[in-house]
Amino acid sequence: MVYHTSNEEHSIDIVNIALLEHQVKARMETGAFGYIYGGAEDEITMRDNTLSFNRKKIVPRVLQGIDSADLTTNLWDISLKTPIIQAPSAAHGLAHNKGEVDTAKGVAAAGSIFSISTYANTTIEDAAAAAPNAPYFFQLYMSKDDGFNQFIIDKAVKAGAKAIILTVDSTLGGYREQDIINHFQFPLPMPNLTAYSHSGDGKGQGISAIYAAAKQGIVPSDIQKIKQLAKRPVIVKGIQSPVDAAIAITAGADGIWISNHGGRQLDGGPAAPPRLMFCQVLPLLWQNAYPLYLIAAFAVVNMCLKHLLAVLI
Numbered sequence: 001m002v003y004h005t006s007n008e009e010h011s012i013d014i015v016n017i018a019l020l021e022h023q024v025k026a027r028m029e030t031g032a033f034g035y036i037y038g039g040a041e042d043e044i045t046m047r048d049n050t051l052s053f054n055r056k057k058i059v060p061r062v063l064q065g066i067d068s069a070d071l072t073t074n075l076w077d078i079s080l081k082t083p084i085i086q087a088p089s090a091a092h093g094l095a096h097n098k099g100e101v102d103t104a105k106g107v108a109a110a111g112s113i114f115s116i117s118t119y120a121n122t123t124i125e126d127a128a129a130a131a132p133n134a135p136y137f138f139q140l141y142m143s144k145d146d147g148f149n150q151f152i153i154d155k156a157v158k159a160g161a162k163a164i165i166l167t168v169d170s171t172l173g174g175y176r177e178q179d180i181i182n183h184f185q186f187p188l189p190m191p192n193l194t195a196y197s198h199s200g201d202g203k204g205q206g207i208s209a210i211y212a213a214a215k216q217g218i219v220p221s222d223i224q225k226i227k228q229l230a231k232r233p234v235i236v237k238g239i240q241s242p243v244d245a246a247i248a249i250t251a252g253a254d255g256i257w258i259s260n261h262g263g264r265q266l267d268g269g270p271a272a273p274p275r276l277m278f279c280q281v282l283p284l285l286w287q288n289a290y291p292l293y294l295i296a297a298f299a300v301v302n303m304c305l306k307h308l309l310a311v312l313i
Helices: 019-027 030-037 044-054 100-109 122-128 147-159 178-181 207-211 221-230 242-250 275-290 301-310
Strands: 073-075 078-080 113-118 138-141 163-167 232-241 254-259 292-294
Touching: 019 030, 030 178, 100 113, 100 122, 113 122, 122 147, 138 147, 147 221, 147 301, 163 221, 221 232, 232 242, 242 254
Parallel strands: 113 138, 138 163, 163 232, 232 254, 254 292
Antiparallel strands: 073 078
16 A cells, blocks of 8 residues: 655644644544554543643733843754754654655754654655754664664764754553554655665554664663764653653763653653652752753643743742
8 A cells, every 4th residue: 555645835824733633634644643643542641741731820921121032042052043942753754755854944944953763754864954054963762783873873973963862761662552543554664774774664564563673671871872872962862750860860961851752652651740850850950051851742832831931930
């Protein structure tokens, strides 16, 4: 069966993300939409990610003499127009035939950082070339095969990656019931896998089979291993526990990315980072001048604002 992805190129009017999701669902192949949209098991954590922010309130300040807001900031030596960066995700080709190439262009136009996944439908080189003057990070799913780790990191660094995102919460595939119901298997190849070994490009496999090649027994010393291979900052993504945050920082992480993988890995885990997490982690981060990253699916602008304010409260 041939998979037909979109090749349309035109502007669209976006009222809100919920309406956009309904429009996409009506036009997209069922299994592909289910993979992109769905969460693990009963999707409780996925829904709680949104609900937890809905419960938070914004107290506006007035009489501050601000004519226009300046959102520019810096991360290491990277100048950004916004403090929001794009989180890595796999298989953009499911949504459009240009895949990560168009994502890279869009993120560059927004003045932010593009993050490309090991499991992209576009090569690292092609995505980087699409926005040659824009910064990007590379998300590594660490393999059992150290040869692959060296190979893929070398490709990312040669193409200009500013940092490596080491994802540590996805050593096994989440129990994603929509994928099971839809019998979903990736219909498109993952060229970054093919470049190392023509024996497997991900096409025709489910997410559990893809993750089976990943290293399950990741340990703190792997952070230093990746830093030595890349000679780049390493951000540890998938942190949900204050204890794990401290372990990652002590092991040499240059940043931590608080994430429950959008509720796509473990259902029943914590939703948006609780206040306790920040109370215990932030002093350690500030002491060592480390950046902290947060990840969630933002449905509306004020939820994005709440996500940013959560660091300060």
